[in-house]
Amino acid sequence: MTKLSVNINKVATLRNARGGDVPNVVKVALDCETFGADGITVHPRPDERHIRRKDVYDLRPVLHTEFNIEGYPSPEFIDLVLKVKPHQVTLVPDSPDQLTSNAGWDTRTHFDFLSEVLDAFNNAGIRTSVFVSTDLEMIEFAAKAGTDRVELYTEPYASAYGKDKEAAVAPFVEAAKTARSLGLGLNAGHDLNLHNLNYFYQNIPWLDEVSIGHALICDALYLGLERTIQEYKNCLR
Template identity: 85%
Template sequence: MTKLSVNINKIATLRNARGGDVPNVVKVALDCERFGAEGITVHPRPDERHIRKADVYDLKPLLKTEFNIEGYPAPEFIDLVLKVKPHQVTLVPDSPVQLTSNSGWDTKSHYDFLSEVLDEFNNAGIRTSVFVAADSQMIEYAAKAGADRVELYTEPYATTYNVDPDKAVKPFVEAAKVARNLGLGINAGHDLSLANLNFIYKNIPWLEEVSIGHALISDALYMGLEKTIQEYKNCLR
């Protein structure tokens, strides 16, 4: 069964908008676990506009499910991950000023850099994942660089899904087959929602994990967090 990892960045965004500690990031993360999520994802950015470094340290000893930290591997990020030692680190090519992730790595051009970073995390016993487009060459170079998994950047799938689901999912199925043949685990994330999640799962049932934040937290405003998590998990059955 594909695991659901809930990205709680938007909870931190809401907290930071008012100051104080409401909503409490740790409590929401623990509630997500209690309601059935199999993992928690955070993406601490240098400006701490949502998740803060302090949140990462607070979460680590309390989470009972998989902890995934994603971000650009700048020295400060690398240091944080090595100190916290989450179950998984997901490397994304975001610049510090980006609003959100909007592309996968060019793993061929950044091969030397990624190899060095991945070696550091792998040697620390942290599972590694590299954020990539549905492109066989990018997946192949992620494998060569030493990644344990790739996370498929699914915004193009979500954008095309409403027009032509079969066309939307086809390159992702092909990419997932390449990754599987290379011995890589396969995660997916970005713009996945209740509308499109089940279709990609049915076409790539060997997905290890999906990481969902914005859509899930938005749905929770209407349905409540517990029901929303169950609805997302139902899409993965």
Template identity: 80%
Template sequence: MTKLSVNINKVATLRNARGGNNPDVEKVALDCERFGAEGITVHPRPDERHIRYADVYALRPLLKTEFNIEGYPSKEFIDLVLKVKPHQVTLVPDAPDQITSNAGWDTKTNQSFLADLMETFGNAGIRTSIFVGTDAEMIEYAAKAGADRVELYTEPYASLYLESPEAAVAPFVEAAKITRSLGMGLNAGHDLSLVNLKYFHESIPWLDEVSIGHALICDALYLGLEKTIKEYKTCLH
């Protein structure tokens, strides 16, 4: 079964825009679980423009499903993850001022750096995932670094999907096969939506997890959060 992990960053963005605690990030996370999500994802950034470090600490004892913390492995981020001990840490190569993740790691150039992190997090009992594109060499070096999983960056798939679903998904199917052959688990995320998720999952049914935030929260504005989560889960079953 492919798990749905809901990224709640956009909920925190809305809260921070006005101040106070509306919407309540903790309540939304618990509601996502109650409505059927199998995980919660957060991506704290250095400027705390959406999820704050305090949110991460507050969420950890409340959540009953898998907790995934993603982000660039700065010293502050590493310290946070080791203190919170989520089920999974997903490393992304974001600069501090990036609006959103828009590329995977160059795992070959950064192999030593990533390998040290895989060992650090692994020794703490935290499952590791590295954000990558579909290039076979990058996936192979993620395996060499010791990653438990990779998360495929799916924006190129989403961008091409409406023009040609088959062409859009083809490199991701090959990347998924390589990942499986190397013994790693497989996650995916970025611009997956109710429009394109079902076809992606049908093409790669052995996906372990998809992490979806922006599209899901946008859909919830129209459909409501409970119905939206059920619709996404239907795409995965």
């Protein structure tokens, strides 16, 4: 069964907007686990505009499910991940001031850099994932660089889903088949929601994990967190 990892960045954004510690990021993460989440994802950025380094250290010893830290592999990020040792690290090609992840890696151009970073994490026993588009060459070079998994950037699928869902999912199916043929695990994330997730899963049932934050937290405002997580889990059955 495909695992659901809940990205709690938006919870930290809400907390930071007012200062203090409400909502409490650790409590929300533990509640997500209680309500059925299979993992927790955080994306600590250099400006700490949502998840802070302290949050990462606070979360690691108390989580019972998989902990995934994603981010651009700057020296500071690498140091944090190696100290915390999450179950998985997901490398994204974000600039420090980027609003959100909006592209996959050019794994061919950055092959040497990624290979070095992946070696460091693999040697530390941390499962690695590289954020990529559906470009088959990018997946192939990610495999050559030594990643354990790739995470497909699914915003193009989400954007096209309402117009022609078969055409929208087609390149992702091909990318997923290529990843599997190369022996890679497969994750997916970005703009997946209650409307488009099940169709994506039906077409790529061997997905290892989806990471969902913004849409899930928005749905929780109306449905409540427990019901929302169960609704997303239902999309993966």
